[in-house]
Amino acid sequence: MNIENIEIIRIGVYATSILLILIGLYAVLTKKSLIKIIIGLSIIDGGIHLLLIGIGYIKNGTAPIFSPGFENASAQMVDPVPQALVLTAIVIGFGVTAVALALIIRLYRHHNTLKIDEIKNLKW
Amino acid sequence: MVGSPVLLIAIPLLAAFLIPLLGIFWKELVRIIPGLVLGYLTILSASLYIDVLNTGTIVETIAGWRAPWGINLVFSPLTGFLATLMTFIGFIIWLYSYRFKRNVEFEAAKKYFIFLMLLVAGSIGIVITGDIFNQFVFIEIVGISAYALTAFYTGRNSAEAAFKYLIMGSLSASALLIAIILIYSQLGTLNMAEIAANIHNMPPQYRVTAMIFFIIGIGVEAEIFPLNGWAPDAYTEAPGPVGSAFAGIVVKAGIYAMVRMMFTLFDISGPMQILIIIGMITLVVAETSALRQVQLKRMLAYSSIGQMGLVLVAFGMGTKAGVFAALFLMLNHAIIKPLLFFSGSYLVFNSKEKNISEMSGLGKLMPFTAAFFALGSFAIVGLPPFAGFWSKLSVLTAAANDGLLLIIAIVLLVSIVEIVYYFRVINRIYFFKFDKATSVVPHKPRVNALIAMAILAILILVIGFYPDSVSEILNRASEDLLNTPDYIKNVLSTGQSLTY
Amino acid sequence: MDLLTNILGAIATIILAFVVGMSYGGIVRKITARVHNRLGPPWYQNFIDAYKLFGKTTAIHHGWMQIMGPAFLMVSSVVTLMFVPVLNNGGWFTNLNFKGDLIFLLYLMVFGPLGMALGAGQTGNPNSAIGVTRGLSQMVGFEIPWVMALVALMIQFNTTTITGLMDVQQMSGTWLMFSSPFAFIAAVLAMLGMFRYSPFDIVGAPTELASGPVSENGGKFLFTMMSSGSIFSFVKLTLYVDLFMGGADNLIILLIKTFSIYMIPVLYGIVSPRYRTEQAIRFFWGWPLFFGILAILYAAIF
């Protein structure tokens, strides 16, 4: 694999992630169902996570572990930080989604609907 | 050294997990532990803060790794000041809500205190962390606990408020993450000091884009104009003490994150048009929206948003005087708004539909609560000799020094609007006849709530009569914010470096 | 000794004013009657009335404000008289040397009517109060051109005293009615209202209101009011003579001048029907006001 291919892959990853973000935004902004909005948010999250991973991606990289014999391996290592970030972000996203779903249950009980434009008792 | 700044985050987090466990043994512990924790945190934070004022910034490195490898906590005159303020307000909120839901249910109180602990921990974390991703995590902690607290009451519209908050919060969190990605991809670091040191190596196009995403990411917590749709709903629907926690703690953290980003991270010096514009719009829209509110808490929420707008304007001036004024405003707002929410929620509690129009004559029946509300209103609209006046005066003198006459005029006009809606409420509470059809026979505030309110009221009076009591602190804090090189030096020179 | 002379002189002036005023009143009644083709009372009828009233015992009163009313009225007339020099060059007694400040005079002149209005008010007769309100309203009407005329004189000659204005006329030899004609016209028009003859007599409104503010007063009350009125009309006439007609060097000239100026409101009144109050006010805020403004412009320019 030459360097161009790596760039192509990188661009592919970026493009995919941006596409995901846009799809998610589309869902959030146009879908009336609360569930779909939450799904949209999750898709955005997914896109962003992909973006993060893409940054740290190195073709044929090694695990980011310093160990005897690999002292100078840092050039070959996959950047560990984005991965750590993504892991954290996934957890957070999970938490938020859970809360959101719980709220949706409550909303459904209260309003008997899942349409977001029918749930606006609080306004102005 | 009395302790480490880490404890400021670790202890409440730990407490949040211990509360349900210890609650099994003795239910009262659920209420007592948060108080102990917050009280200890206040003392710890205050003593650390005094240390900081005497000896200089404390930079705590987690696991001993120097930035940029390790995450570090920065306890400087500015962050220390805010952390102390937050822990103190947290303690007052605990004092106020000590017997919250006592007679109703144990579970509810448990949840409330767990999330309150998380909220405080997260907010302190936002302030004292030196790492942007860490800040993101704390913002999310605050967010999740805030959603939960907003949705605390069942059977009302609280879930709706929480859901709106959640949508906006999630979107902004995504934006924040994008900003972090941008910075990381360009600079390869997440440490604020290091970013600040290298920010000018970043291509301007990226820099500005990152900043925009940052503004959006933090803007939801900081309640800037188009991103604050959640705030009135959440303040209205959340329990009273939670409203004051939002106004007194969460927003402060958000504002801090924003100005830290602008001043330090992106190392902007001089006036920041963007902050001034956003702040002015926030101020005007919020205060005008507050004028015709039917519900008291919603009115208070808009007022809170407006005040934050003013804070941003003051920060946006970028001068020492402006920063001083902004911090002064934050301090006063952190004291006054909880007082208003505390007393206001008793007023709301005694009106059947939560409407302002149903609070007629409550002042005679609950004199202390009403007096505290009146005091808070006087202070927040900036009538001397109460605390709010001096901060407003500082803002105006700062603006005048920069020649921003139009801003002075608008701020003052908006203040008139503010006066109108606050005084309408005061008039109604005091000078209208009590009506049984609309109000319930008052539930008197409990002693602990009265003490909490009294402490805040005394602070308002002390600052009002003797504003110099806080001016030194604020001076140090504002110098700290403006002095980016020192921040970088302090952070990067502490802890061990990564060597093999 | 000086003071005693002055006081005696003042009393003499009061008596003079009383006699002249009463006689003028009688003559006016006679003239009016002749114009109306009636015989009319003799010119000394007023003295007879006064004598009769003086002799009466006051039987009832409605309270002490009513008692004080006539006294107020008299204060106003007499003190005003003290302000107005009767003859040029101290030809008559200098009275009490008040120098005749015009603004003071203006205010002193309303003191009496207000006092009487209070006295009338206490009687409880609604007609009195109605008369008073009409009188006061009308006063606001004619006061404007009158003040404008005076202000015009003041600013033209840089003095606010009657003696100052008299000196001006003495020195220049021209009467002010010629040197500042518009002021004179405005003042004369105002005078129509001041004397309350027809068409501005709705205040007293002899027929409808049972003689208005004075309707509840009899005996010495009425006597005091009557004599005060007579003195007051003498004062006003003398004032006009002093201000606009160069004053008088002796009593005869004074009588001629005052009588001739007195005929203006009288004759105008005899041939006029009665104005309602607002018509009267509008009258005064029409041409008189115009002449007043002209007078001031004239004075300001020259």
Added chain:
Amino acid sequence: MEIIYLIFILFLSGAIATFLLGKVSKRLRDIAFITTLVVPSVLFFTQINIGQTVDFSVLGIHLSWGITNFSYIFAYIVLGLGVLAGIYAVAAMKGKENLGFFFFNYILSIMAMMGILFSRDLISFFVFWEIMTWSSYLMVVFTGKDVQKVGIKYFIFSAIGAYAMLMAIVITYSLTGSMMISNLIFAFPDFEFGMQILIPVLLLIGFGVKSAMMPLHVWAVGSYSHSPMAYTAVFSGALSKMGIYGMIIVMAGLVSRIPEGYWFREVIAWMGAITAVGGTLWAVAQDDAKKMLAYSSVAQLGYIIIGIAIGTPLAMLASLFMAILHGMFKGTLFMAVGAIEKQTGTTNFTEVTGLIRKMPFTFLASLMSIIALAGIPPLGGFIGKWMLYESVIGSNHYLLIIVIFFSSTAAFLYCYKFLFGFFLGQEEKEWAHVKEAPAMMVVPMVILAIGTFIFGVFPGLILNPIDAGLQELGYAVTQGRYWEMSVLFNEWGDTVVLQPILYTILAVFVFFLAFVLTKNFKKTRYVSTKDISSSGEIPKEHENLTFSRGFFQPFLRSVEPLMRRKIDPYYNSFGRGMEAIFDFVRRIYTGNGQTYALYVVVFALLLLIFKDRLWG
């Protein structure tokens, strides 16, 4: 311990003590109240030296307190009226609810006024100004009538004024780096042109509101008539004078030192004249004594403003003299209305009549005050009027003098209406039970009324401190040039010697009173007011002989064109318009979560689009 601090500490602690004692014992509360007013006043007049200052700093701004000759003039009004009205208030407010609160605010506003007079710097000035505003606001809403309309209107206007002032203050600070008033005056001629215009305009708006200058007067009537009369005496008598105080400083200290000052003077003088005329005409139209006096206060303040605007030494003397006298007679009149309200329960002319024999002392005090108000000699009101007219004529304001004369002549109408409406006329059975007000209410009124008399004869008593004050503002000595103890001079040297005139008046009065009363007067008997000669008919008991409605109908009909334009509706519709706009603004918060999400996205896009614009 500085006496200056002590005075304020006494006021403040006294206010709190009064409030707290109110919860314990009413008598103690009253005693504490009076003590709190009297002790600092005594301290002030005995211990404070002119020129003595205390200096301190707040937030790094140097502040200074001290009394000057000029502010001393106003201290007489504030403390004199404050103490007398305070004594009156104790009796007048007896039995009302929440009196501790009333007294607390009363003391606070007196303290605030003293603070304004003590302030040598703009910050303390503003602080005390605002304390004065809100404490008086709490008095306006104290009775609970129309609080959302009248109270809010008062506060809005006060806030507009105060904030205009605050803007001027911060601009001054940014230009001079100091908050001292003396520095502002010193540096003012060197300011750039825009600031030379802006600062006085802003300050004049601020002071114009408090001194009820048209078109900023609309709060005044409601506020004066709605606060308890015991307070209105101070409100109209002393508190409005704080606006005058500030205005004099602006006119004499700032405006007179710039070339454009002439236009300021003309404009303010005419605004004062309009105020005077408008106030008078509307006062004539009122049927409620409180409102009438309120409008009358507006009108009187108009005269004072005219004098300030003209600014010659004589005019300043006139203004300050009128300011003090207005405090006295208007204070008395409001107290009298309060007494009538307390005794009869109403203040409407169409309801109350014939109180003269029931409340003779109140009548006497009112009579003297009304005479002073109308400016009729020999009472004090005349002196001020005389000096004002002379100064207006002397400074060649020809049209102005006519307008003033018109308004002061028209003032006779409402003066008479006040006396007739309440005290004279038919003595109706309905009010047969009415008694004279308690001595504690009557005595302050009578003291003030006698004061107007004394100052009418010996104006030098007041003009002397005024002279000292004016010298401090840079005026030449006026004693001997414009006045002696009881002699007045005008610009052209004409004199009015007051004493002989007074003696003549007294002599004539006594003589004719005696004349009426002698000889068989004993046989004269008092008869009821029903016993009148009504065209020969004998009125029955039930017949209404009270004339009180449409009192000045003919006059009002003729001045109707002048009164057709009212500024109030414009303000109201402006306010409503603003509220509607604001109501529309808050619809941004639609309540739909999705819209909020859209806002986030749109905001992001906007920032991204305009990023170059925003960061250059």
